Amino acid sequence: MATPEQLQLHAPLSGVLMPLDLVPDPVFSSRVIGDGLCIDPTSTTLCAPLAGVVSNVQASGHAISITDENGVQVLMHIGLDTVNLAGRGFTQLVEEGQQVDVGQSLIEFDADFVALNARSLLTLMLVVSGEPFTWLSSETGTVDSGQPLLGLNPLGQVADEQVAEEAEALFSRPLTLPNPNGLHARPAAVFAQAAKGFAASIHLHKRQESANAKSLVAVMALQTVQGDIVQVSAVGPDAHAAISTLAELLTAGCGEAAAVTPELTPVMVQASSSKVLRGVCASPGSAFGHVLQITEQALEVNEWGEGAHVEREHLSRALAEAVSALQQLRDTAKGDAQAEIFKAHQELLEDPGLLDLADVLIDEGKSAGFAWRASTEATASLFTCQGNALLAERAADLADVSQRVIKLLLGVQNCELEMPEGAILIAEQLTPSQTAGLDTTKVLGFATVGGGATSHVAILARAFGLPAICGLPVQVLALVNGTQVLLDADKGELQLDPDLAAIEQLHARRQLQQQRQQHELAQASLAACTRDGHQVEVTANIASLAQAEQAMALGGEGVGLLRSEFLYLDRHHAPSHDEQASTYSAIARALGPARNLVVRTLDVGGDKPLAYVPMDAETNPFLGLRGIRLCLERPQLLRDQFKAILSSAALTRLHIMLPMVTQLSELRIARQMLEEEALALGLTELPKLGIMIEVPAAALMADLFAPEVDFFSIGTNDLTQYTLAMDRDHPRLASQADSFHPAVLRLIASTVKAAHAHGKWVGVCGALASETLATPLLLGLGVDELSVSVPLIPAVKAAVRSLELVECQAIARQVLGLESAGQVRDALRRYHDAKVDTSLVLEN
Numbered sequence: 001m002a003t004p005e006q007l008q009l010h011a012p013l014s015g016v017l018m019p020l021d022l023v024p025d026p027v028f029s030s031r032v033i034g035d036g037l038c039i040d041p042t043s044t045t046l047c048a049p050l051a052g053v054v055s056n057v058q059a060s061g062h063a064i065s066i067t068d069e070n071g072v073q074v075l076m077h078i079g080l081d082t083v084n085l086a087g088r089g090f091t092q093l094v095e096e097g098q099q100v101d102v103g104q105s106l107i108e109f110d111a112d113f114v115a116l117n118a119r120s121l122l123t124l125m126l127v128v129s130g131e132p133f134t135w136l137s138s139e140t141g142t143v144d145s146g147q148p149l150l151g152l153n154p155l156g157q158v159a160d161e162q163v164a165e166e167a168e169a170l171f172s173r174p175l176t177l178p179n180p181n182g183l184h185a186r187p188a189a190v191f192a193q194a195a196k197g198f199a200a201s202i203h204l205h206k207r208q209e210s211a212n213a214k215s216l217v218a219v220m221a222l223q224t225v226q227g228d229i230v231q232v233s234a235v236g237p238d239a240h241a242a243i244s245t246l247a248e249l250l251t252a253g254c255g256e257a258a259a260v261t262p263e264l265t266p267v268m269v270q271a272s273s274s275k276v277l278r279g280v281c282a283s284p285g286s287a288f289g290h291v292l293q294i295t296e297q298a299l300e301v302n303e304w305g306e307g308a309h310v311e312r313e314h315l316s317r318a319l320a321e322a323v324s325a326l327q328q329l330r331d332t333a334k335g336d337a338q339a340e341i342f343k344a345h346q347e348l349l350e351d352p353g354l355l356d357l358a359d360v361l362i363d364e365g366k367s368a369g370f371a372w373r374a375s376t377e378a379t380a381s382l383f384t385c386q387g388n389a390l391l392a393e394r395a396a397d398l399a400d401v402s403q404r405v406i407k408l409l410l411g412v413q414n415c416e417l418e419m420p421e422g423a424i425l426i427a428e429q430l431t432p433s434q435t436a437g438l439d440t441t442k443v444l445g446f447a448t449v450g451g452g453a454t455s456h457v458a459i460l461a462r463a464f465g466l467p468a469i470c471g472l473p474v475q476v477l478a479l480v481n482g483t484q485v486l487l488d489a490d491k492g493e494l495q496l497d498p499d500l501a502a503i504e505q506l507h508a509r510r511q512l513q514q515q516r517q518q519h520e521l522a523q524a525s526l527a528a529c530t531r532d533g534h535q536v537e538v539t540a541n542i543a544s545l546a547q548a549e550q551a552m553a554l555g556g557e558g559v560g561l562l563r564s565e566f567l568y569l570d571r572h573h574a575p576s577h578d579e580q581a582s583t584y585s586a587i588a589r590a591l592g593p594a595r596n597l598v599v600r601t602l603d604v605g606g607d608k609p610l611a612y613v614p615m616d617a618e619t620n621p622f623l624g625l626r627g628i629r630l631c632l633e634r635p636q637l638l639r640d641q642f643k644a645i646l647s648s649a650a651l652t653r654l655h656i657m658l659p660m661v662t663q664l665s666e667l668r669i670a671r672q673m674l675e676e677e678a679l680a681l682g683l684t685e686l687p688k689l690g691i692m693i694e695v696p697a698a699a700l701m702a703d704l705f706a707p708e709v710d711f712f713s714i715g716t717n718d719l720t721q722y723t724l725a726m727d728r729d730h731p732r733l734a735s736q737a738d739s740f741h742p743a744v745l746r747l748i749a750s751t752v753k754a755a756h757a758h759g760k761w762v763g764v765c766g767a768l769a770s771e772t773l774a775t776p777l778l779l780g781l782g783v784d785e786l787s788v789s790v791p792l793i794p795a796v797k798a799a800v801r802s803l804e805l806v807e808c809q810a811i812a813r814q815v816l817g818l819e820s821a822g823q824v825r826d827a828l829r830r831y832h833d834a835k836v837d838t839s840l841v842l843e844n
Contacts, residue, residue, distance in 0.1 A: 007070070007152050008136065009049045009050055009074065009127075009148075010050070010102055010103065010146050010148055010149060013043045013044075014039075014042050014144050015039040015123070015142070015143065016141070017037060018037075019140070020036060020037060020124075023038050033126050033128055034129075035127055036074075037150070038123065038124050038125075039122070040121065041121055044109055044111050047106060048106055050072070050102060051101050052074075052099070053066065053067055053097060053099055053100075054097065054098045055073065056096060057092060057096050058083070059087065060082070060083050060181065060184070062079060062082035062090055063075065063184070071129060073127070074126065076123065077124040078114070078123050079121050083181040084118065088113065089113040089114045090109050090114075091107065092106075093105050119377060120377075134152070170239045171231050171233045172243045172246070172247040173247065175232075177225070177253075178226065178253045179253050181225070181226070183254070188220050188254075191213065192215060194246060195242070196214045198236070198241065198242040200234040201234065201236055204230055204231075205231045205232070210233075230250065232247055275497070278493055279492050281468075281492045282462075285465070285489050286467055286506055286509070287444035287445040288506050290422055290423060290484060291426050291483040292425055292426065293479065296403065297403075297412070299406050301369030301406060301410070302369070302370065305367035305370070308365075312359070314367075315409070318409045322404050322405050323349050326343075326345050348397060348401045349405070369409045377398075379398055380398040380402075396431065397432070403433070419438070425443060425445070426479060427446075427447075428448065430448055445489065447469045447494050448468075449476060449477065462789075467487055467488075467489035484498065521554075521794050523798065524554050528796070530801070531804045532805050536783070536800050538555075538785075538786050538796050539556055539559055539785060540556040540790050541770075542561070542587075543566040545590060548587045549590050551793060556790070558595035558653075559591060559787075560713065560763050562584075564599055564600055564601060569604070574640075577640060580640075580645075596653045596655055597652045598655040598690075599655070600657045601642075601657070602637065602641055628660050628661050628670065638670065643677050645687075655690060655711065656689050656690070657690050657713055658670055659715075660695065661695070662695050662697045667691060667709065671689055674689060690712060692715045692765075693719065694714070694717075694718035694722070694766075696719070699748075699750060699751050700750070702750060706758040707758050709760060710760065712751055713785075714762065714763070715765060716739040717739070717766045719744060719747060723741070724741060724743065739766065740824040740828075742815065742818055742824060745777070745815065745816055748778075756782060763784060763785030764778055769796070770789045770796065772799040773832065774828070776799075776803050776811055776832075777824075780811055807831075811828065
């Protein structure tokens with residue numbers, strides 16, 4: 001309940017609440033404009049959430065602001081990119097300056113028209129004046145118009161900055177706004193955010209009107225349009241810098257494409273005043289280079305077509321050409337990861353749901369381009385609203401596929417960007433199509449606002465061996481092309497205008513790293529044995545035969561994780577027994593009879609749905625029907641897989657691993673099924689059966705599981721997110737969902753202790769095993785096997801060979817008593833640096 005002194009904000013319309021973090025627009029999701037909420041509407045009238053004065057109504061009718069007597073400013077924004085509708089579909093019911101009451105109707109909108117012609121109907125209610133708020137109801141679920149949602153304490157009217165009378169204002173030159181729709185919410189937010197970085201009092205002027213440049217609402221209230229002449233004025237100690245920065249920002253469109261421009265058009269925008277922008281590591285490494293802004297080409301399609309038969313022919317031809325082009329990209333791909341991405345894109349082009357919706361729209365008279373765009377955008381919007389990182393990435397793939405087909409329909413050629421040497425690519429979100437043909441001798445790294453550590457572009461960056469950061473603040477789009485930056489993906493940082501010492505340190509580090517990699521590769525076939533004689537098995541995480549062969553060539557001592565779901569995903573029917581059996585057998589032959597092959601049974605469901613296995617939608621897919629739970633509900637699916645895996649039993653040291661196990665009964669049922677299938681095949685010896693430790697319940701009960709399994713393998717990615725209650729792909733929490741957290745390490749330690757008490761071995765197949773910083777820690781905790789990303793096998797083996805077990809045990813005991821992941825990382829870095837210094841002394 002709200003307290004008497006609290007101001008209540010009511011739902012401006014009916015619909016479904018959605019976390020702001022999931023809004024597919026970084027200006028809103030990163031809270032550049034302000035914090036608040038998002039509603040997917042089921043009603044069509046926007047109502048006042050509070051009493052106050054209408055301080056601004058956008059000329060396009062899609063956004064309105066209300067300011068109450070205490071200075072609380074609330075912005076409501078109907079839909080995404082609805083400014084482009086130029087008022088069509090909206091009916092304004094109030095005027096600027098009008099006093100309104102709670103619940104009073106403000107704007108009516110045609111939901112069908114907006115849904116078909118804009119990116120999304122998602123509606124935002126944001127507290128742009130900055131007051132903190134508390135929720136008066138559940139943060140998710142359905143709401144009714146007028147329902148109290150937020151309670152906040154007004155901070156009181158904030159006066160504009162007072163400037164000493166003797167100070168004289170400095171003015172910029174007159175500037176012409178390039179933005180197609182003027183300074184609407186998105187560019188206005190970028191401009192106001194940049195202005196807040198200066199101490200000076202700053203104003204934006206349009207003819208005789210002016211606005212506080214640090215107030216989003218005030219900037220929007222100027223009602224600017226493309227071509228308006230504006231000036232920036234500033235008074236204060238950093239006035240010159242403020243005018244220079246903000247003038248360039250306005251000239252460039254505040255990070256927004258000014259018009260229909262060639263694909264990958266450079267954006268000339270001044271950098272933020274901050275020296276370091278932070279995001280999340282998508283691909284490790286570091287690079288020093290120059291900013292190159294990448295934007296997607298804006299394409300206009302006619303709404304109405306030339307007749308259903310003609311438009312259907314146009315779409316069919318464009319789809320066929322797109323499939324052919326993607327096949328060429330698959331054939332010339334630089335690795336399996338890239339080839340699989342373009343295979344998935346081909347399958348999207350054949351998706352019956354997309355084709356059926358486009359067909360319906362063509363029958364209604366729409367053009368092929370309009371119908372295809374509406375179909376893909378509607379599906380992408382559905383994906384982004386599911387609260388699921390993997391589906392959100394699928395939406396990005398849909399956008400890429402949509403653009404490819406529309407270009408073919410319009411006859412638009414891809415523009416080749418002249419790529420300078422040493423480029424660091426900056427973008428809101430890079431697509432696989434944009435990155436497919438990049439000259440990796442010139443591109444040094446990626447940095448994006450959108451995307452995630454598991455996105456297809458992150459996968460490609462790792463395949464190319466390029467450092468990449470995602471989840472950066474939107475201000476990164478305001479960097480001038482050519483700006484020198486230091487991309488430190490390991491720290492998730494983009495350093496702006498780094499000093500000479502940092503650059504020299506990076507170059508020295510890269511040279512040492514290259515020398516070290518050459519040395520590690522030369523010795524990759526040597527055993528992973530510590531200096532005091534303790535041997536650890538270093539195996540590979542794989543998802544194909546090609547990766548198995550590469551792992552063996554790089555010194556892999558087996559496969560610690562075969563992700564069997566690669567056979568099941570991105571297809572419309574289950575793989576046949578013969579297809580599965582031949583794949584498992586081929587991988588087993590690549591390893592030979594002396595190496596371990598650990599096959600994880602199907603790990604899908606929830607966040608990784610199968611098109612051919614009906615499953616109910618889940619509110620929390622990571623906590624839902626996935627892994628062993630799904631397989632036990634569909635026992636034939638698991639039996640068929642066991643039968644196929646067992647076909648390779650005579651070819652290698654076969655191990656089978658069950659994912660997401662939390663109860664002993666799950667293990668026992670699966671073991672019984674395995675024994676029955678083995679008996680039916682006439683096998684006299686069963687493969688080893690183990691479980692993944694990726695749920696705290698399994699780790700805490702490891703002493704009860706250990707007598708009934710042959711081995712444990714710890715999946716640190718899931719174990720971390722479940723232990724810390726943090727989605728590992730959440731753009732704002734990913735950096736905190738750190739497997740070095742002492743709570744996670746304690747669960748690993750207790751698992752190892754329980755396993756060893758019963759004579760069972762323990763592996764780690766999560767991302768922590770691939771970090772050489774963690775190698776001494778994992779050895780010290782008693783881990784027997786490290787299953788790592790294929791390219792990192794030589795590095796991890798070399799790290800093991802540089803260590804002494806007794807020292808590893810000491811550092812492990814030390815870090816288990818620390819408070820945070822940051823403290824653990826610092827302690828391990830000090831240990832690593834001390835070892836490096838010691839080795840240098842010994843060499844000299």
